Amino acid sequence: MNAQVCLTPRSEPVQVMKDPLGNSFEFCYQCGLCTASCRTAYAMKYTPRQVMNLLQLGCADEAVASGSGLLCTACYSCTFRCPRGVAVTDMMAAIQRLNLARNQAHRDIRRFYRSFMRTVERHGRFHEVEFLARYFAPNPVLLVEEIRLGLSLLAKGKVNLNPPKMASRKAMAAMFRKAEEIEGRP
């Protein structure tokens, strides 16, 4: 799927794009309402407004490599408030996707995403225990940090050890394959 659609939650589609990043950023006039609305902008190398500017300037690779997209929590405040209808959250997701696909993020973060999606692909539903096993196994230091939380969750009966039983879980894996076939790798 080389055409990606860029939409805002409150308006008609802004434009259909051929670029995998989408191009509603072209409408951005740099007011900074996105950055003002963003709770994680303080920790980003490039704030959402600066990311839009980098994309306008043709410096997408710099925006992708900065890892700023990984700090987006997808709260959609920026997108809802943007006076120009830019789908800022989807842009941030796009640079996040490319960052992960290019292996530019820390391996723990890459494994976080991979472990989640692999678990859903296998079961059709998220299985917390399997996810954590996949996530922690290669870096037990992370496990040590989380052990207290894990034990208290266990004590409160909030850890479901049984894998989810979804009837169509095999078909879910086929869905993942089909999506990749249509979309291609980012």
Next chain:
Amino acid sequence: MSYVYYPGCSLNGTARECEESIQAVMRALGVKWTELEDWNCCGAAVATGVSYLLSLALPARNLALSERAESDLVTGCSRCYMNLIRSQHYMQHNANLKDNVNAVLAETGVQYSGKARLRHLLDVIINDVGLDVVAERVTRPLDGLQVAAYYGCCQGMWTYAQFDSVEDPTCFDRLLATLGAEVVHYPLKTACCGGTLSMSKREVGSNLIGDLLLAAVAADADCIITACPLCMFNLNSFQNEAGKAKGTKFHIPVLFVTQLMGLAFSLPPKSVGLHRNMVPPDPLYKKIAAGAESSGEAVAAGPK
């Protein structure tokens, strides 16, 4: 009105108390529903970082299943709700995208037509059941209890856009006031809790959570009430980390909205999962009992 209920993945695990309280309270309100058969994960906040198409197709499958059931689809999780409504909205405005999503869905033998009716739990409680019916069910008014109504980001933006104000939603305040609680002024009510950053970027997540807890303490709230399982998990589980980030110590109970409703309905605390809360809600019981006494009501026994 017929409903199918989509619990979402976390309600079977770390958000078990949310599920228990939703079921108990909706039963008390006389709402009947069946669980959406064969539902799948909505992709949470992770799928968009891996595949744009999957981030729309995963929620769309649940929408398609609800169309087959010909019932309103009710979600108990705000992130699920947001993903589902995002998928629905994008497909509604783009036929090409909908075709691609349906090509993916064909692998599981379902198709999305566009007829699905998505509902948030709060929407059903407030607009279908009605606050008058909720008020009738209140047997132990929460007099004197000061609560911070935390709407959360997904709800502030996507959810309340459907049935309340985007920037300044108030329906949650009205619901909590119906229970007799005093809703404090909570300026960060629609600020994001950081979502999965509490796991993937701990120092940033802890800082955001700390802001929310600080604001609730500053507002003299006895507890924070949320309607999102992920906010619930973050605000409950990371108070130590948030305290370190802010140079203080937090110990403020955070309850899911239906847990508080359960207390006001005099349901046993265990039946609404209150024994599972990471921050024990015990101080609230005393406060509620004290409030009942001062308002002259006979309370046979505290909720303990």
